[in-house]
Amino acid sequence: MFKANTKYKIKTTEGFKPFEGILRKYTDRLYRFELNDGTIVKCSKGHGLLTDYGFKRADEISYDDCITGKFIKQIAFREGNFPVYDPVGVEGNTYLQPNGIVSHNTEFIGSGATLISPAKLGNMSYINPVRKQDQVDFYEEPKPGHTYFLSVDCARGMRLDYSAFVVVDVTNAPYKVVAKYRSNEVTPLIYPRFIYNLGKYYNDAHVLIEANDVGAQVADAVLTLGYENMLWSTSKGRAGWVLGLGQGSKLGITTSTPVKRKGCSNLKSLVETDRLIIEDYDIFVELTTFARKNELSADSVFEAEPGCNDDLVMCLVLFSWAVMSDFWKDITNIDIAKDIYKDKEQDEEGDDGAPLGFATINTYETFTEGDDVWHVVDPELPSWFDEVYIGVVDDDW
Structure with a gap:
């Protein structure tokens, strides 16, 4: 559930900044970090916190990390089904929690x-782009000998909808998003030159x-x-509609319902089998x-x-529709669908046939906080712990 914001600003390291709204999602694991100054940080497993090594997801943080310059005294977690609320579209992508902890907006876990x-x-x-x-x-500059795919979505440039494109390196699988553009101001008169320049730049x-x-107008202009x-x-x-030339061919592709369904199905397969690498925050x-x-x-x-x-x-939906087509296989000699099918077969062959319902049981030290039971993560502390907390830590550690 998303609630748009047009009234408030949020506190960041650079003062108060606008943000798009608040998103409510659900997560199956919450984390609790107790820091050396007594600060308690609670967040979902995918929430980004600022460490000495940059922003990390909560479930990737260890005792060797510092959170916003503070040592970690204890890490614990809870499992269940928890609602999380986070700001979306914070200018600069970071904000300050009331306790001074720097967070990366936002926790997104899907449904x-x-x-x-x-x-x-x-x-x-x-990750952060190498340049803007x-x-x-x-995210990557063009490489000699590499092949790229530029997928384009068009809008009227009246601040109502966004024109966008995504550049994907398709030299080998896995494919990788190497650049992206999105604007609600560029007009159909200017956009074609923009597409032309980026297409030429990427080999x-x-x-x-x-x-x-207006996409048909833009496509004709790029060809012109x-x-x-x-x-x-x-x-x-x-x-x-299929990709390729023939009687009645037209530039680009009309996003009909069948095209969109096929593209969505292909995109799901590419992403969930790690055949398409996406490291862009906005995507x-x-x-x-x-x-x-x-x-329903x-x-x-x-x-x-x-x-x-x-x-x-939608740029990636059209890309996925195209690269798993017969025409694309013919011009690139890459059959990504066949690769996905082979991997699925190998996974099934590698299944040891263990009966369902059995799993490894992990035991953790626990403690309660109110009605909540928390499980302590890895009670074995880092080598520097005694030096930092000498004379401060009680016998429970």
Whole structure:
């Protein structure tokens, strides 16, 4: 559930900043950190906290870390089904908790209705781009001999919806997102030159443009500029639109319901089998709110939850629709679907056939806080612990 914000600002390390709203999700594990000054930090397992090594998820933090410059005295966790509330879209992506701890917005764990499973979303991470220019986030510069795919979503540039594109390195599997762009101000007159320049920059990338509404105009303009490596689609009657040239071909692809369903299915397979590496924060956020429109209907389409965006995700939906097509296999000699199927077969062959219902039982030291029972993580403390807490720590440690 997302509640938009237009009134308040949130405190950050650089003063009060605007933010988009508050998102409520559920997590299956909460963490509790007791710091050397008595500060208690409680958060979900995927929440980002500032350590001496940069931001880390709570479930990746150990006793060797410091949280916002403070040593960790104890780490504990609880398991169950807990609601979490976090600010979304904080300018600068960080905010201060009341206790002075620097957090990275935000905890996103998804739900049963999201395209990508909550378990996978919980394990995804994001990094800072190596550089930013003209609203493009660059994660990798183009490499000689590498092949790139530029997937484009178009809007009217009236601050109502976003134009977006994603650049993916498709030289080998796993594919990897290497750049992304999103703007609600760029117009259909300016956008084609932008696409042309980025496509040329990334080794004459294959360009697929969503041709709904103004997208057809943008695609024609990019072709008019002389860009040659454009992707086309053709109708196969009842079989729907497919990637490739033929009678009645058109530039780009119209995002019909069958195209979107196929693209969503392919994207899910690529992400959950680690065939597509995504380390961009904005894409990650969109994936956590890209959910089935009607949770009760398996035939319902996926789209952004109310108050959220899916422009970057839709670029990846079109990309996924294209790269698992027969035409793409023919021009690249990469059959990603076959690779996924082989891995699935190997996983099934490697199953030891252990009966369901048995699992390793871990025992942890526990303590209670009110009605809550917490399990202490790894009571074995780091080598420096005695030096830091000498004369301070009681016999319970």
